[in-house]
Amino acid sequence: MITIPTLDDIRDAAEKIKPYIHKTPVMTCQSINRMAGAEIFFKCENLQKVGAFKIRGASNAVFSLTEQQCQKGVATHSSGNHAAALALAARLRNIEAVIVMPKTAPLVKKEAVKRSGAKIVLSEPTQKDREKTLEQVAGEKGMTIIHSYDNPKVIAGQGTSALELLSQAPNLDIVIAPVSGGGLLSGTSIAVKGVSPETQVWGAEPEAANDAYLSLKSGKLVRCDNPQTIADGLRMSLSERTFSIIRKNVTDIITVNEEEIISSMRLVWERMKIIIEPSSAVPVAAVLKNKKNFSGKRIGIIISGGNVDLDRLPWMKQNS
Amino acid sequence: MITIPTLDDIRDAAEKIKPYIHKTPVMTCQSINRMAGAEIFFKCENLQKVGAFKIRGASNAVFSLTEQQCQKGVATHSSGNHAAALALAARLRNIEAVIVMPKTAPLVKKEAVKRSGAKIVLSEPTQKDREKTLEQVAGEKGMTIIHSYDNPKVIAGQGTSALELLSQAPNLDIVIAPVSGGGLLSGTSIAVKGVSPETQVWGAEPEAANDAYLSLKSGKLVRCDNPQTIADGLRMSLSERTFSIIRKNVTDIITVNEEEIISSMRLVWERMKIIIEPSSAVPVAAVLKNKKNFSGKRIGIIISGGNVDLDRLPWMKQNS
Numbered sequence: 001m002i003t004i005p006t007l008d009d010i011r012d013a014a015e016k017i018k019p020y021i022h023k024t025p026v027m028t029c030q031s032i033n034r035m036a037g038a039e040i041f042f043k044c045e046n047l048q049k050v051g052a053f054k055i056r057g058a059s060n061a062v063f064s065l066t067e068q069q070c071q072k073g074v075a076t077h078s079s080g081n082h083a084a085a086l087a088l089a090a091r092l093r094n095i096e097a098v099i100v101m102p103k104t105a106p107l108v109k110k111e112a113v114k115r116s117g118a119k120i121v122l123s124e125p126t127q128k129d130r131e132k133t134l135e136q137v138a139g140e141k142g143m144t145i146i147h148s149y150d151n152p153k154v155i156a157g158q159g160t161s162a163l164e165l166l167s168q169a170p171n172l173d174i175v176i177a178p179v180s181g182g183g184l185l186s187g188t189s190i191a192v193k194g195v196s197p198e199t200q201v202w203g204a205e206p207e208a209a210n211d212a213y214l215s216l217k218s219g220k221l222v223r224c225d226n227p228q229t230i231a232d233g234l235r236m237s238l239s240e241r242t243f244s245i246i247r248k249n250v251t252d253i254i255t256v257n258e259e260e261i262i263s264s265m266r267l268v269w270e271r272m273k274i275i276i277e278p279s280s281a282v283p284v285a286a287v288l289k290n291k292k293n294f295s296g297k298r299i300g301i302i303i304s305g306g307n308v309d310l311d312r313l314p315w316m317k318q319n320s
Numbered sequence: 321m322i323t324i325p326t327l328d329d330i331r332d333a334a335e336k337i338k339p340y341i342h343k344t345p346v347m348t349c350q351s352i353n354r355m356a357g358a359e360i361f362f363k364c365e366n367l368q369k370v371g372a373f374k375i376r377g378a379s380n381a382v383f384s385l386t387e388q389q390c391q392k393g394v395a396t397h398s399s400g401n402h403a404a405a406l407a408l409a410a411r412l413r414n415i416e417a418v419i420v421m422p423k424t425a426p427l428v429k430k431e432a433v434k435r436s437g438a439k440i441v442l443s444e445p446t447q448k449d450r451e452k453t454l455e456q457v458a459g460e461k462g463m464t465i466i467h468s469y470d471n472p473k474v475i476a477g478q479g480t481s482a483l484e485l486l487s488q489a490p491n492l493d494i495v496i497a498p499v500s501g502g503g504l505l506s507g508t509s510i511a512v513k514g515v516s517p518e519t520q521v522w523g524a525e526p527e528a529a530n531d532a533y534l535s536l537k538s539g540k541l542v543r544c545d546n547p548q549t550i551a552d553g554l555r556m557s558l559s560e561r562t563f564s565i566i567r568k569n570v571t572d573i574i575t576v577n578e579e580e581i582i583s584s585m586r587l588v589w590e591r592m593k594i595i596i597e598p599s600s601a602v603p604v605a606a607v608l609k610n611k612k613n614f615s616g617k618r619i620g621i622i623i624s625g626g627n628v629d630l631d632r633l634p635w636m637k638q639n640s
Contacts (some may be wrong), residue, residue: 047592047594273366313630315630
């Protein structure tokens with residue numbers, strides 16, 4: 001048995017989290033439209049609280065806890081944005097939070113977690129060690145583990161971004177989101193297929209972390225352990241739950257290489273004057289690369305976040 | 321005789337340029353509000369066309385030309401944003417534009433001008449050589465010179481940003497804008513004093529280019545030639561026209577040092593996820609530094625632009 005959220009769950013989540021999140025703007029950019037030969041609507045979750053869509057799922061999960069669960073607190077492991085999101089959601093509900101973070105997480109993401117008052121426990125960067133450390137820590141205190149994507153409340157929360165997008169930019173032909181563990185893409189696909197069944201949902205993934213692409217092609221769940229990509233938010237693998245949702249709803253997944261990610265990230269910074277993290281550049285690169293599928297279309301892109309270590313920008317690497 | 325625009329001129333400009341510009345959003349940031357102890361409304365001209373407020377003044381000037389003037393084209397000298405703005409405005413009216421740029425202008429600004437199809441002529445970075453080169457170039461072809469700030473149409477256009485701000489964020493106690501040649505601050509002050517006389521208007525200026533501060537203190541026009549500041553948009557000096565407007569309308573001018581500019585710029589990037597150029601960080605630094613004057617107030621800040629050379633970020637200098 002796997003619990004899968006429905007459009008109603010996403011609508012309930014939207015009501016529940018409304019006081020705690022921003023309704024983020026949808027931006028457009030004529031020069032990028034010209035390059036893509038399409039009309040792109042950027043749903044700016046980089047301008048969301050904690051700088052990422054993750055506060056949507058985390059706050060839906062935390063504000064769905066029973067009073068008894070609240071007394072023990074919450075815990076998770078996360079490479080960054082879910083960490084900061086859960087820390088903030090816990091603070092908003094005035095409960096304790098412990099975050100297991102890989103040693104390799106960007107400084108800016110560790111600081112965001114600390115600012116929210118959560119406790120950080122460091123682990124090795126492998127998915128295995130992150131999970132083991134989390135189970136230890138949470139087990140000791142009886143804390144509720146809020147998984148960053150393999151959780152129906154989290155998935156429902158992440159879907160609220162697409163729900164907003166569909167009302168802000170109606171009649172989209174395609175919605176495209178980055179895919180890591182699949183929480184955002186799953187929630188997005190349920191929202192889009194529920195509200196506008198004729199709108200296609202696509203995923204975008206780094207070539208270097210292409211587990212979702214491989215899973216969709218082969219029809220069975222493939223995992224990548226500790227993949228190396230500049231898109232530090234996209235290093236997780238699908239779960240059975242997110243895979244089953246994505247298989248059902250998603251037309252296809254496009255992979256892009258590191259160079260395409262970096263140049264798309266820089267393009268958005270330069271032309272739109274907004275800060276997006278490498279993970280958010282992945283669907284932008286996918287649209288620019290696949291004119292065959294996207295030309296002439298009205299396309300919504302979920303810009304997932306804007307948390308970047310400003311001392312280590314990817315285009316600086318060559319020079320330092 | 322000096323022609324000074326009125327509130328009506330600014331309202332006329334707003335109508336005239338409406339088809340060619342964005343109505344830019346006003347953003348807020350809780351964590352910066354906490355740091356400042358004030359409620360700040362950021363008027364995001366970095367999200368404006370050409371990435372700066374300058375398109376407002378340039379398009380008002382260009383669309384006010386006679387047909388006869390249009391046949392000869394327009395010319396200007398500018399360190400960057402006015403250059404790109406005039407180039408775009410000229411393209412929109414389908415007339416020729418020549419831009420005299422200092423050799424030292426950031427690459428990103430030169431490229432923006434080229435993208436708009438204007439012709440670039442390079443000069444030495446001194447104000448004197450820039451003016452001399454411009455007069456030569458424009459004189460040969462009989463082009464209309466559109467000065468970047470000492471022009472009533474330009475000043476009226478720049479004032480339209482504050483006009484929008486006042487309707488987007490009513491009941492402001494203070495509006496603060498950066499000051500270079502004073503076009504933005506003049507236009508802003510006329511709009512604010514016209515619409516809401518009790519609202520104060522302040523200027524913010526780099527210590528290293530403090531001609532407006534010195535002019536206001538001494539009561540007579542002081543010039544800085546080729547000042548060295550990271551705020552590359554704020555290196556010009558007031559004209560008689562802008563000085564007379566600022567003297568009348570502006571409460572005071574705050575100066576900030578280079579370190580304060582850089583740290584405020586980085587703060588906005590990190591917390592708000594928007595790209596602002598060093599010049600735009602100057603009023604932010606001024607508010608953070610002067611709690612005495614600004615604490616508890618509702619403050620509008622004109623974020624003047626977002627054109628930054630992403631290969632040369634100020635906080636990178638120490639490392640390279």
